[in-house]
Amino acid sequence: MLAPADLTRHFRARGLKVTPQRQLLFKLLHDNATHPTAEALFATASAMMPGISLRTVYQTLNDLAAMGELQVLQSGNGATRFDPNVSEHHHALCDRCGELHDVYVEAVDELHVRNLDGFVIDRAGIVFGGLCAPCQSALAKKSQRNKNCITNKELPQ
């Protein structure tokens, strides 16, 4: 996504107005790698500008997405996530904490796809599943703790 100052210019050029609400959202999104949902942005924005409406957050996110300044992601469980990183990249979704990480994949266009049946591919989106580093150590500790535990079979009925 462009820097706030550039977005301001782009918005005006398109006949869109640059309100304080929008400026705040521009700032909150700039260099934000958390893939926030509309609700999450609303929570942060509300703390800095009490009274801002959730409706306005959605409105601005949709405007930005329409201008190609945001990548829209379907997180799987309900809420849409917005990614200000619009360079060509993909995502890694942690099975444990649910967080999404940006990853870069080489030679995606060189993949050999079968069964296309006349479908013409324009782009690709990859979501990797697995465990992020913090969650791996968390799980390792947990299994360590459970090493000496009795199993279900050993429990009295």
Next chain:
Amino acid sequence: MLAPADLTRHFRARGLKVTPQRQLLFKLLHDNATHPTAEALFATASAMMPGISLRTVYQTLNDLAAMGELQVLQSGNGATRFDPNVSEHHHALCDRCGELHDVYVEAVDELHVRNLDGFVIDRAGIVFGGLCAPCQSALAKKSQRNKNCITNKELPQ
């Protein structure tokens, strides 16, 4: 997804009951390549078994997904789609008609992923975007028809 008879066995083995409603859904899903939504399945099921509840459809779909017999897909626009094809495959989503096609991709594990930062990948899901064959010809015809139309610039102000 397994054949209805096998699913019946698996359900019973897990202490789950096999009701007429579930048997119907097993049949409707078997070899179904349409990636139906819960609503779509409900519509088909209702025609064959009037009175079946949408709630039951969701229930059974969730059970099947939990058993790994269905792949769950986020279609992008709202409704979840269910795919009885659980072999390793990916999807091609048509920008025009919104339909999903199963495709097979080779050497996905050989992709070179950067910026993993300790994330350990377990699996990958790829969604290709583009146009399916029918939609390409439809669009081609449309642009043919528009060839002799005046452009906006030529319109009187």
Next chain:
DNA sequence: CTTCTAATTTGCAGAGGTTGCAGATTAGCT
């Protein structure tokens, strides 16, 4: 600086999609 107008903000109602709950029903074991 004032005026004007179209764009924006807000709050609320409402549309999907999905789940929780409770009472009635039923699969399938004994």
Next chain:
DNA sequence: AGCTAATCTGCAACCTCTGCAAATTAGAAG
């Protein structure tokens, strides 16, 4: 045939997101 836990159904509720209309405001023009 009887029993009990699993299931079905209908409905209410939830969540995310959008439509709408009245009030406000950005920013251009005078």
